[in-house]
Amino acid sequence: MCRFLAYSGRAIFLDTLLIAPNASLVRQSLAAREAKTVVNGDGCGVGWYGARPEPGLYKGILPAWSDANLASLCHQVEAGLFLAHVRSATSGEVTMANCHPFASGRHLFMHNGQIGGYESIRRSIEALIPDDLYHSRRGNSDSEAMFLAAMGGSMSQDPAGAIAAMLRTCRRIQQANGVAQPLRFTAILSDGKALHAFRWSSDDHPPSLYWCQLETGIAVASEPFGDTAQLWRPVAPGTHMVVIDGKVDCRDFEVFASLAA
Template identity: 70%
Template sequence: MCRFLAYTGEPVFLDTLLIEPASSLVSQSLAAREAKTLVNGDGCGVGWYGARAEPGVYRGTLPAWSDANLASLCHQVEAPMFLAHVRSATSGEVSMANCHPFAAGRHLFMHNGQIGGYDRIRRSVEAMIPDDLYARRRGNGDSEAIFLAALGHGLDADPVTALARTLAVCTRMMHANAIASALRFTAILADGDSLIAIRWASDDHPPSLYWRQLDTGIAIASEPFGDPGDAWHPVPPGSVMTAGRGEVSFNDFVVAA
């Protein structure tokens, strides 16, 4: 499973959260504590919001712990909202096109989890992507396919409903093909104003997700980082968390069978 981190609040330099803390995301790329895969070295990426309308994105296939360009960028970039991801490939080859986060317009998206049996239903999942969006498809993994399909299901207008509809169709495809393995979906979507974090699975084992109120804003992460005793809170399974402008709210995330 991959590891990721998102932040919203006062502008901070990216390295203050991604590199400097104990058990930082970059450290987790080499030694994760709450993932099935200890090492997440199949690429990394970061997306951030600045002065322009659309976010900046950096992605690469080097492991985060050895990517000097990532470290330099994080040392120089200051942003009020950003997403970062270190990858352990479960679907799709190791390539820059399969690294997270994915971007479309104002949106950034990253995912930890997988569609069970994706190789058996990949063609059907990709068929959900509208023709005018399919040209954006660069990789061959399930995460990018979910994002583009959700854009076709109305993500711009109602992102939570669009993602729920997309996962519902994927679940029905899995059932139709007698796929017994689970669909696991812990993900974060950003638009520059707010973060939407979802923790859900078709079984009882969604990937881990936590959040914490910092002095400068709100962090959401696959694993806690920082000093022992810091007040991290688990995001409940089957829920959606919205964070922005210093406020946090929770609602149920329902995927219709």
């Protein structure tokens, strides 16, 4: 399983959270504590929102712990909203195109989990991507396919609804093809203003997710990092969490819960 981190709040240098803390995301790339896969060395990426309309994006296939370019960028870039990801590949080769976050317009997306049996239903899943977005498909992972499929829905008006519709269709494709493996989806989505965090799976065992109130803003992560005195709160399965203007709103994913099978 991959590890990721997202932050929303007062502008800070990226290395403040990604590199400096105890058990930081970069350290988790070498020694994750709450993942079945301890080493997440199949590439890394970071996306951030700055002065321009669309987010900045950096990806690399080196492990995060040995990527000097990532360390230099994090030391220099300051942002009030950013997403970062270290990858342990479950589908798709180890290539830059398969590294998270993925971008489309102002949206950034990253994912921890998998569509069970993806290789046997990949063609059907990719068919969910609208024609006008298919040219954006750069890699061959299930994560990117899910993101672009959801972007074809009402993402700007109703992000949770677009994600729910995509997951519902993916689950139906699994069932129609006799795929017994679960669909697991812990993910972060942002449009540059709000952070949307999702934790759901078809077998009630979604990858972990936590959030914490920092002095400067809100952090959302696969596993806690930093000072052990910080209060990290687990995000319950079947939850859609929205972070905007320093406020956290956790909502039930009733539409997701009805899909469990």
